[in-house]
Amino acid sequence: MPTPIVETRSLTYRYGDFLAVKDLSFHIEPGEVFGLLGPNGAGKSTTISMLTCLLPPTSGSAVIAGLDVARSAAEVKQLIGVVPQDLALYPTLSARENLRFFGELFGLRGKPLRDRVESVLEYVGMTERANDPIKSYSGGMKRRINLAVGLIHSPRVLFLDEPTVGVDPQSRNHIFESVERLNREEGMTILYTTHYMEEAERLCRRVAIMDRGEIIALNTPRELIAMLGGGILRIGLPQADPAVAQAVQALPQVRSAAFEPDGVSHKAVLKVETRSANPALLEIIQLFNQQGLEILSMETLEPNLESVFLHLTGKSLRA
Amino acid sequence: MNLLAILKNDLRQLTRDIPQLAVLFLMPLAFILPIGFALGGGDGYGLRSDNRRISLPVVSYDSGASAEELRASLEESFMVENWFTAQQIEAAGLAADPDCQTPGPACFERTARRMVGQQQRSALIIIPADFSQRIADGQKTEITLVYDPGGDSTRLMQIEGVLKGAAVKLSVTHSVNAGFDQLQSLSAVAPEEMQTELEDGLNTQPAADQQPAIRLETVQPANYTLKKLPDTFQQTIPGYTVMYVFFLVDYLSGAVRDEKRNGTFKRLLSMPVRPASLLGGKLLAAFVIGMLQVLVMFAIGAAVFGMNLGTQYFALFLLTAALVCAATAIGLAAATVPGLSSGLVPMLIIAALLGGCMFPIDLMPPFLRTLSHLVPHSWALEGFLALIVRGQGLSAVLPQIGVLLAFAAGFFFLAVRRFDFED
Numbered sequence: 105m106p107t108p109i110v111e112t113r114s115l116t117y118r119y120g121d122f123l124a125v126k127d128l129s130f131h132i133e134p135g136e137v138f139g140l141l142g143p144n145g146a147g148k149s150t151t152i153s154m155l156t157c158l159l160p161p162t163s164g165s166a167v168i169a170g171l172d173v174a175r176s177a178a179e180v181k182q183l184i185g186v187v188p189q190d191l192a193l194y195p196t197l198s199a200r201e202n203l204r205f206f207g208e209l210f211g212l213r214g215k216p217l218r219d220r221v222e223s224v225l226e227y228v229g230m231t232e233r234a235n236d237p238i239k240s241y242s243g244g245m246k247r248r249i250n251l252a253v254g255l256i257h258s259p260r261v262l263f264l265d266e267p268t269v270g271v272d273p274q275s276r277n278h279i280f281e282s283v284e285r286l287n288r289e290e291g292m293t294i295l296y297t298t299h300y301m302e303e304a305e306r307l308c309r310r311v312a313i314m315d316r317g318e319i320i321a322l323n324t325p326r327e328l329i330a331m332l333g334g335g336i337l338r339i340g341l342p343q344a345d346p347a348v349a350q351a352v353q354a355l356p357q358v359r360s361a362a363f364e365p366d367g368v369s370h371k372a373v374l375k376v377e378t379r380s381a382n383p384a385l386l387e388i389i390q391l392f393n394q395q396g397l398e399i400l401s402m403e404t405l406e407p408n409l410e411s412v413f414l415h416l417t418g419k420s421l422r423a
Numbered sequence: 424m425n426l427l428a429i430l431k432n433d434l435r436q437l438t439r440d441i442p443q444l445a446v447l448f449l450m451p452l453a454f455i456l457p458i459g460f461a462l463g464g465g466d467g468y469g470l471r472s473d474n475r476r477i478s479l480p481v482v483s484y485d486s487g488a489s490a491e492e493l494r495a496s497l498e499e500s501f502m503v504e505n506w507f508t509a510q511q512i513e514a515a516g517l518a519a520d521p522d523c524q525t526p527g528p529a530c531f532e533r534t535a536r537r538m539v540g541q542q543q544r545s546a547l548i549i550i551p552a553d554f555s556q557r558i559a560d561g562q563k564t565e566i567t568l569v570y571d572p573g574g575d576s577t578r579l580m581q582i583e584g585v586l587k588g589a590a591v592k593l594s595v596t597h598s599v600n601a602g603f604d605q606l607q608s609l610s611a612v613a614p615e616e617m618q619t620e621l622e623d624g625l626n627t628q629p630a631a632d633q634q635p636a637i638r639l640e641t642v643q644p645a646n647y648t649l650k651k652l653p654d655t656f657q658q659t660i661p662g663y664t665v666m667y668v669f670f671l672v673d674y675l676s677g678a679v680r681d682e683k684r685n686g687t688f689k690r691l692l693s694m695p696v697r698p699a700s701l702l703g704g705k706l707l708a709a710f711v712i713g714m715l716q717v718l719v720m721f722a723i724g725a726a727v728f729g730m731n732l733g734t735q736y737f738a739l740f741l742l743t744a745a746l747v748c749a750a751t752a753i754g755l756a757a758a759t760v761p762g763l764s765s766g767l768v769p770m771l772i773i774a775a776l777l778g779g780c781m782f783p784i785d786l787m788p789p790f791l792r793t794l795s796h797l798v799p800h801s802w803a804l805e806g807f808l809a810l811i812v813r814g815q816g817l818s819a820v821l822p823q824i825g826v827l828l829a830f831a832a833g834f835f836f837l838a839v840r841r842f843d844f845e846d
């Protein structure tokens with residue numbers, strides 16, 4: 105295993121009494137796209153803030169390219185690029201002016217600066233509108249420039265905090281492609297946070313699933329999904345009868361069965377985790393037929409990170 | 424240099440913010456220009472085209488070169504009349520007057536006097552017969568300005584100002600000592616190059632003659648005295664300049680607020696920028712803007728209205744710098760007070776009023792006069808008046824500079840202690 109380029113040991117952050125990040129330990133290998141997947145408030149942004157020298161860890165440590173983020177902040181800042189979750193641009197200035205300014209802060213001047221500005225504009229596909237003020241852009245275009253600023257000094261590690269929030273499909277694709285190209289062509293290491301599991305599945309080699317400040321699973325998307333085995337069934341029933349849940353749970357192909365807390369539809373939904381979806385389905389239908397129970401609806405969830413999250417936490421990623 | 428990059432970035436953003444630019448640079452002009460034009464530029468410089476509509480009879484009993492020169496300089500500013508038509512003489516009721524039986528300066532003078540009396544002209548100017556001769560001989564001479572004391576006083580001030588200027592110019596071109604006294608009041612109306620010329624004249628002929636070579640005699644009916652030409656600009660321009668320099672407080676706290684709202688502060692902190700450079704760059708930008716404000720206001724005052732800035736440029740620079748430092752530091756402090764933004768402008772206006780920027784402090788009741796020392800405006804204004812109007816030097820304004828710097832240091836200290844780059 106190569107030396108990790110990012111490594112955290114028991115990284116912890118406390119806002120006053122509130123423990124936002126608990127005891128986080130993970131590493132990212134050079135050239136890896138690493139995903140942090142988690143619902144709102146999971147602590148993703150707080151983790152990134154510590155890794156990018158914006159928040160001093162309450163305890164624990166983080167090392168980037170051998171440099172401690174707390175002790176060698178100045179050196180770390182030269183190596184990393186940050187694309188914050190909220191846009192951070194000067195709205196009255198053009199994309200070029202924004203990029204030039206941020207580039208200057210990394211010590212770029214003259215022709216190298218100009219070349220770099222043009223190349224990142226090209227990277228995010230914004231060369232044509234580059235002289236218009238940011239405030240005249242669509243949300244997606246702003247996001248693309250937000251990304252471009254993070255790339256201006258060719259960082260070794262790029263931190264992307266939910267870069268696709270509120271983005272139209274076209275800009276979203278642009279961002280995906282930029283991330284893939286950066287990783288493939290420049291070997292850039294990328295930490296990517298999101299609550300869209302399909303993004304994590306598409307882009308990330310490994311994904312850490314975070315909830316309430318903790319990593320609850322960390323693996324490749326494929327392995328995480330394999331954890332689920334046969335996928336999940338959601339069965340709509342006239343009422344939530346615990347006896348039914350017990351009976352289903354007892355079936356050989358069923359791992360667990362429980363009624364979902366459901367406040368919206370006033371329907372009882374039985375969530376069934378299976379060892380294998382099709383045989384389990386047959387067993388369940390057989391059981392219901394025998395007992396003369398009514399099934400109102402039936403849904404099979406394809407095995408993906410979303411269902412992994414549901415499995416791990418009992419709640420949906422985007423509640 | 425990150426500091427310079429940040430300075431440049433802030434200035435560039437200001438150029439895109441038309442409302443803010445208008446507040447900082449156009450608003451003070453909006454106050455100064457109408458007041459300035461209403462009172463007229465002392466010597467008519469820059470206002471010539473406007474004044475040409477004013478008819479000014481010039482009665483000359485002298486046909487010499489200097490009389491012509493004087494007439495020519497007056498023509499630059501006014502519609503000079505050299506004679507009246509028969510109809511005008513008749514209309515003045517002087518057709519049968521003995522003086523008017525033969526056309527000549529005597530009839531012209533009588534008609535013009537009559538017209539001034541009937542409020543058809545603001546004033547008339549009389550050049551005596553030996554005028555050119557006496558100037559050539561280096562002797563004293565005089566010009567008479569006859570005017571209607573009940574007439575339009577601003578117009579009169581213009582005429583008197585132009586006449587003074589023209590007379591002194593004439594004295595100078597003929598190497599006659601214009602006299603120190605004359606120079607003092609002329610400084611209010613003369614453009615800079617003329618002043619230097621005058622000072623040179625003074626230096627080469629050190630105070631040999633304390634009387635001006637050309638004396639202006641103003642003639643008016645009894646019981647009326649025209650006040651000495653008040654140098655409106657010397658009071659109005661510094662007042663509004665100080666007032667609007669303090670609008671930097673609104674600019675700077677707004678710029679900090681924007682930077683927080685845009686999320687750019689946070690982003691900058693994840694870049695290799697020291698927080699001190701970040702703040703320093705913003706403060707420097709505000710400082711540069713403030714210095715520019717004063718420069719623009721004073722330059723316009725001097726160029727358009729012939730406002731005299733005195734000779735204490737270095738002291739003026741130091742005082743201005745201290746003023747701008749105070750405004751900048753207060754701006755930074757204001758940025759640390761959440762929710763202040765909407766209350767800021769009314770506060771700035773009240774402080775300006777209290778500081779005497781819009782009304783002279785002397786007109787205020789004593790307790791307000793005491794209170795006015797609590798706002799930095801009063802100190803800055805007092806300093807400017809000392810340098811510009813009273814012609815005092817650096818040592819006279821050291822207390823004001825000191826107080827302004829104390830304001831700057833105090834607020835800066837407060838601001839730095841409270842400053843937070845987030846929210």
Ligand SMILES: Nc1ncnc2c1ncn2[C@@H]1O[C@H](COP(=O)(O)OP(=O)(O)OP(=O)(O)O)[C@@H](O)[C@H]1O
Nearest residue numbers: 119122124142143144145146147148149150151189
């Ligand atoms: N400045 C703060 N003061 C107090 N609590 C905070 C602060 N910032 C964040 N928190 C809390 O810390 C927790 C983690 O927040 P964080 O922003 O890291 O979550 P996140 O995973 O990035 O969420 P999201 O997907 O919504 O961006 C949340 O419960 C949040 O309310």
Ligand SMILES: [Mg+2]
Nearest residue numbers: 148149189265
């Ligand atoms: Mg976040």
